[in-house]
Amino acid sequence: MNQLLSRRRRTGSAVVLAAAVALAGGLVAAAESASADVTTTKPPVAVAASRTGLGYWVVAGDGGVFSFGDAQFYGSMGGHALNAPMTSIAATPTGKGYWLVAADGGVFAFGDAVPKGSMGGKPLNAPVRGIAATPTGQGYWLVGADGGIFAFGDAQFFGSMGGKPLNAAVVGIAATPTGKGYWLVGADGGIFAYGDARFYGSMGGQHLQKPVVGMGGIRNDGYLMVAGDGGVFAFGAAAYYGRVVYSGDSGSTLPADATVTPALLKEALGISPTAAVTDGLASLNAAMRRGNINSPARVAAFLSTLKAESAVQYNRLEIGCTSKTSYYPYCGRGYIQLTLKANYAAAGSYFQHDFVNNREDARSVAYSAEIARWYWTVTHDLNTPADRLNMAQVTRAVNGTGASSATLKARCADFKSVLTYYQNHGGYAADLSAVTCY
Secondary structure, three states: OHHHHHOOOOOOOOOOOOOOOOOOOOOOOOOOOOOOOEEEOOOEEEEEEOOOOOEEEEEEOOOOEEEEEOOOOOOOOOOOOOOOOEEEEEEOOOOOEEEEEEOOOOEEEEEOOOOOOOOOOOOOOOOEEEEEEOOOOOEEEEEEOOOOEEEEEOOOOOOOOOOOOOOOOEEEEEEOOOOOEEEEEEOOOOEEEEEOOOOOOOOOOOOOOOOEEEEEEOOOOEEEEEEOOOOEEEEEOOOOOOOEEEOOHHHOOOOOOOOOOHHHHHHHHOOOOOHHHHOOHHHHHHHHHHOOOOOHHHHHHHHHHHHHHHOOOOOOEOOOOOOOOOOOOOOOEOOOOEOOHHHHHHHHHHHOOOOOOOHHHHHOOOOHHHHHHHHHHHHOOOHHHHHOOEHHHHHHHHHOOOOOHHHHHHHHHHHHHHHHHHHHOOOOOOOHHHOEOO
């Protein structure tokens, strides 16, 4: 972990302005080329700079595209059925087109963009979270949430974070002007540079209202980051021209002092405030803050999962795991049941702690919540489907693709119950009809 932290430097400044211009509806066919904000009910997920660096596009999770500055609109996937949510955008070298990429690795081309291949329909270790084009427009890179790189066309491989421990999931990639390097960005705003990529600053270690969700490079060297609330951060030669304002209530960031309380657990999930529940709440809330589990939707997904896994008890030991169990003694332990020797070893590698020989530590106050945070944000990036109110995707990630209808139904009911709690206690309106349960 120290090696990772040493690679993530801090920036001196990053500017976010707000000149509010609200456009009706959740999708804009063509935004004005000016320094103005755009309001959308769909979460923004990525940004790409125009050819001149005097504008950029922002793409939302439903595939809607918003243009700023001198960036022109060439089409979108807004209003179309998607197999997976959109996660990133990359502009062509001419600035007269762009590619969109979805979480399943599917690639969509607009304007003069030409498809060069995709990961759609292929097995992935982690969702695809970014795309960056080569200077020729004859290739591009895709990056997964685990930092793995996939190169297509004339794109070359310069290194990756695949297989390495991460403080936060990788959420974007941007190519250098030469095409001989690229940057990766984590959800915490940390930057990783490869090839001839230079470091111009980051948001790593700084307070973010919402996590970073994507990045884009500019031709005269520099890069932009976009956060989940639509905030845009400019580094190097990049400039600011406006942002997308996300007004989705269930995705709104909760106050910094908001916590999971016994009252919330009792009212929303029917969990009694026993010592096994209340004694772990301080560590649980701290881990949730570190994992940016900080909106009604994210908290709802997390708590409904913890209810099923451990009844929100930090010291929970898997019921029915005995010496006759095939994976004994590596039984499930903690908030999100750490199970199987390989997973004890993986957690140990991340936390630099021997859980294989100290199994009970996985259900201690010191580690139970942190292991749940690690599982949620590092190994699986479950904040993303939570943001999209896709509880079915969260449940299948935790319980496997064979999760029963009864499991999906129960988990989704709890998810909606927590959203309703935040609606009743704070006015965070939630469209329960938009929740994906199956």
